[in-house]
Amino acid sequence: MTEQTIRVSRRGDGVACVTLARAQVHNAFNERMIADLTNALVALGKDKTVRAVVLAADGASFSAGADLDWMRRSATYAPAENLADAQGLAELMRVLNTLPKPTIARVQGAAFGGGVGLVACCDIAIAVDSAVFCLSEVRLGLIPAVISPYVIAAIGARAARRWFLSAERFVAAEALRLGLLHRVVEADDLDAAIEEMLVPLLAGAPEAQAAAKDLIFAVTDRPLSQALIADTTRRIAEQRAGAEGREGIAAFLNKRPPVWGG
DSSP states (O other): OOOEEEEEOOOOOSEEEEEOOOGGGOOOBBBHHHHHHHHHHHHHHOTTOOOOEEEEESSSBBBBOOOHHHHHHHOHHHHHHHHOOHHHHHHHHHHHHHHHSSSEEEEOOEEETTHHHHHHSSSSEEETTTOEEOOOOOGTTOOOOHHHHHHHHHHHHHHHHHHHHHOOEEEHHHHHTTTSSSSEGGGGOOOOOOOOHHHHHHSSHHHHHHHHHHHHHTTTTTTOOHHHHHHHHHHHHHHHHHHHHHHHHHHHTTSSGGGGGG
């Protein structure tokens, strides 16, 4: 019988929940889970009925990172096999990071290694106060390579120099201070906090949200130049002239909800 590595559920309001379903191994990654999660996210990204995606997990842990059996097999791979294996995880992180929908990480427990990468790739991350984080790779003689662009974007290079090199565990309050998390709540309040965050996300225009997310990637770490000014000018001009821009302005002037806001 084929193992179910994830579950995907959808709500009538356009919220999709993708749940990591390998609780017996603390939702550790293997090649099957990586492929299943990537495929699910690609499909949700293309689905116009989906307004937001919540990434959740079964059991006590959010994700323990790499599965031990998977790591054991990868140690025997030839160089080309190892490269292909790493590319699968890199593609998962890229897809999640650039998903054209708002994403929320619902972190109910420990997130280690690649699990930290998943949190960093989500637009918003909310965790319980008992959650624990660790970039543990160097203790295994490895490095957090494919997740590094996303984790460093979240916590900064200076903080990464400590946590990548020491492989220390850090608690939710520290993850909040570092910028990996946006909010920390008690366990009983986690679902309410997710619902509270979904309210403003569902009030936004979906195409504008996708465009805003792409804008962030286009502007971040680029010098202020005439090319950048021209690019941002073009983006707002196109958005104003588009269907959402016209509808949003008309709704505001006529004091009515826009079509995407019900």
